[in-house]
Amino acid sequence: MTTLVGHETPWRQWRAAVADERLHHAWLLTGMAGIGKAQFAIHAAAALVEVDGTPQPPATSHPDILILTRPPASKEDEKKMEEGKPFATKRSINVEQVRAMQRRLNTRPTLGPRRAIIIDSIDDLEKSAVNALLKSLEEPPAGTIFLLVSHRPGGLLPTVRSRCRILRFAALDDAQMHRVVADAAPDVSPDIREAAIAAAHGSPGAALGFIAKDMAPIRHELIGIAAHGDADFARRGALAKAIGTRPDRDRLVASVDLARTICAARLPDAGKGEQARLITAHAALTRLGAEIPYANFDPGLTVVEIGGLLADIAMPKGEGN
Numbered sequence: 001m002t003t004l005v006g007h008e009t010p011w012r013q014w015r016a017a018v019a020d021e022r023l024h025h026a027w028l029l030t031g032m033a034g035i036g037k038a039q040f041a042i043h044a045a046a047a048l049v050e051v052d053g054t055p056q057p058p059a060t061s062h063p064d065i066l067i068l069t070r071p072p073a074s075k076e077d078e079k080k081m082e083e084g085k086p087f088a089t090k091r092s093i094n095v096e097q098v099r100a101m102q103r104r105l106n107t108r109p110t111l112g113p114r115r116a117i118i119i120d121s122i123d124d125l126e127k128s129a130v131n132a133l134l135k136s137l138e139e140p141p142a143g144t145i146f147l148l149v150s151h152r153p154g155g156l157l158p159t160v161r162s163r164c165r166i167l168r169f170a171a172l173d174d175a176q177m178h179r180v181v182a183d184a185a186p187d188v189s190p191d192i193r194e195a196a197i198a199a200a201h202g203s204p205g206a207a208l209g210f211i212a213k214d215m216a217p218i219r220h221e222l223i224g225i226a227a228h229g230d231a232d233f234a235r236r237g238a239l240a241k242a243i244g245t246r247p248d249r250d251r252l253v254a255s256v257d258l259a260r261t262i263c264a265a266r267l268p269d270a271g272k273g274e275q276a277r278l279i280t281a282h283a284a285l286t287r288l289g290a291e292i293p294y295a296n297f298d299p300g301l302t303v304v305e306i307g308g309l310l311a312d313i314a315m316p317k318g319e320g321n
Contacts, residue, residue: 034205170204
C-alpha cells in the first residue's frame, strides 16, 4: 500500500482497521485543506477494492469506487473537464449526486465484495444532500465503505460525525513540504518555492496553488502593508496590480487566505497591541473570504478592503507594545 508523504500515522491506523474483519463503514478524514486527504482516500479506496490476481482499473474510473465532488459549473466547463483542461465548479455537491450514488448502492459491487464511496468534500454538500446521505450512513449496504473528506469537521452535523471514525491528518513539516513541492513543480525557482512553502503552513495543495496562481508578488505586497501600513494608498495600488485588474473569485479568495496566514504567522511574536490588531484583522478577513464566493462584489473594492485590513495592523505612530 502506498504511503503518501507525511501521512504515515493515518496509514498505520487505516491498515490496522482494514485488517480487522469488522471494518467500520464510515471514515471522516480531517485536517487543513490541501494536505492530501483526498489523495489518501483515493489510494485507500484502491487498496480496499483490490482483488488478488485481478487487474484493476485506475481508482478514478474503477466501477467499485464512486467519487463525489463539486460538478462543473456549466456545459462549457463539462467540456473542459472532458478535455482535461482547468474548469470552474459549482458551489456545492447537490442532492441528485447523492441520490445517483445511492441508486448504485442498490446493486452489488462489480469486481469484488467491497465498494468505496469518496466524498470530497463533505463540507460542500448542500443541506438536502447531507440529509440524503444520512440514510446511507445509518443503514450502509454490506461491503460499502465511506471515505468522507472534511476540512471543517466542526461544521458538520453531529449526526454525521457520530457515525464516523476519524482519521486526522497533520500539517507537513518543512522537509516534507520541500520534497512534495520539488517533485510536483521541479522547474520553479528556489525563491518562489520557499515563498510558497512559507505561505502554505504545511499544506502541499496550498503551496502548489500559490505557485499556479503566481501568488509570490501578492504575498510581497501583503507583507509590506502589514509591516509598514499604507497611509498614502500606494501599497494598495501595488497590491491591486499584483492581483490583477480583473481577478476572478478564486484569486481573490486565495489572496484573502494568504493575508490570513500572514496574520497568523505574525501573532506569536507580536506585542499586546499588535496581537489585538492581528486578531481583529484575521476575523474580518475570515468573514470576507467566506462572503466572496457567494456575494455580489466589486473586485477593485475588495482588493482595497484586503489591503485596508492589513494596513490596520501596522503600529500607529507613538504606540508601544
